[in-house]
Amino acid sequence: MTRLLKGKEVADLISARSAEECTELKEKGITPTMALFRVGEKDDDLSYERNILKKCETAGIKVIHHIFPEDVEAEDFYRKLDEANSDPAVHGIMVFRPLPKERFNDAELRNRINVDKDIDGCSDLSLSGVFTNRDIGFAPCTAEAAIRILDHYGIEIAGKNITVLGRSLVIGKPVSMLLLNRNATVTICHTKTRDAAKIASAADILICATGQMELVNKDYLNKDQAVIDVGFSWNDQKQKLCGDVLFKDADGLVHDLTPVPGGVGSVTTSILISHVVEAAKRTLKHN
Numbered sequence: 001m002t003r004l005l006k007g008k009e010v011a012d013l014i015s016a017r018s019a020e021e022c023t024e025l026k027e028k029g030i031t032p033t034m035a036l037f038r039v040g041e042k043d044d045d046l047s048y049e050r051n052i053l054k055k056c057e058t059a060g061i062k063v064i065h066h067i068f069p070e071d072v073e074a075e076d077f078y079r080k081l082d083e084a085n086s087d088p089a090v091h092g093i094m095v096f097r098p099l100p101k102e103r104f105n106d107a108e109l110r111n112r113i114n115v116d117k118d119i120d121g122c123s124d125l126s127l128s129g130v131f132t133n134r135d136i137g138f139a140p141c142t143a144e145a146a147i148r149i150l151d152h153y154g155i156e157i158a159g160k161n162i163t164v165l166g167r168s169l170v171i172g173k174p175v176s177m178l179l180l181n182r183n184a185t186v187t188i189c190h191t192k193t194r195d196a197a198k199i200a201s202a203a204d205i206l207i208c209a210t211g212q213m214e215l216v217n218k219d220y221l222n223k224d225q226a227v228i229d230v231g232f233s234w235n236d237q238k239q240k241l242c243g244d245v246l247f248k249d250a251d252g253l254v255h256d257l258t259p260v261p262g263g264v265g266s267v268t269t270s271i272l273i274s275h276v277v278e279a280a281k282r283t284l285k286h287n
Helices: 008-027 044-060 074-086 106-112 124-134 141-150 173-179 196-200 264-286
Strands: 031-037 062-068 092-097 161-165 185-189 206-207 225-227 231-236 240-241
Touching: 008 044, 008 141, 031 044, 031 074, 031 264, 044 062, 044 264, 062 074, 062 106, 074 092, 074 106, 074 206, 092 264, 106 124, 124 173, 141 173, 141 264, 161 173, 161 196, 173 185, 185 196
Parallel strands: 031 062, 031 092, 161 185, 161 206, 206 225
Antiparallel strands: 231 240
16 A cells, blocks of 8 residues: 655644744844745746745744736846845845746846855755755755655665656756765656666656656556655646646555645745745854
């Protein structure tokens, strides 16, 4: 029988710890503060923002909103971003990306964020910390969430053969490095990989981050696997959210599986909040 690795209990533990640390920081005169930047009114952004605000309120984190119209000029946006970068009262910066391509270059945008405040782990400097296993910035939240789920459910990483499907900077590459830092043997598969299903089916742990809904069927799986499904897509035909893994093939076959929804996504926001608190804690060390 497949064990479902539900994210809620992992997220709740992370959130509870963040609330405790937030209280301790306030007793020392520091209120963990996030500057949140959003352009336009995209449904996905608004939904994620509501989750962030709810968790910030629960933890006791202050949020400063910077909301811009869809047609905002890059100069006006960056002026406010630079102010947040230089404001010592702001500990974390969250920018909903992507922004309108005709006015914003994504690489320039994410690298404009002060690495000490890059709670989403999107800048090149933050990623360098992941790749060199050093405390520079923060790891991307989704990549860290996958690791935290494995740890919470007692799934050993060291010495395991782990296949990662996907090579994006958001999840595929950073999660591979986080796993490698934990002494796993990691294979990355992508769209040009030959026999990806065969490679995946031999893995002890399979992390699916392809962005292709229900791509991963029984050919990719084995009965002893732990499968972390990072995918999150709306299925019009089924009228529900689905992951990269075809659930009906995996459920009852693999040993462990994160559900969609209710798996990695529910942990990601809690990781983001914990990064704000950690960024605030780091200011104590620098003073």
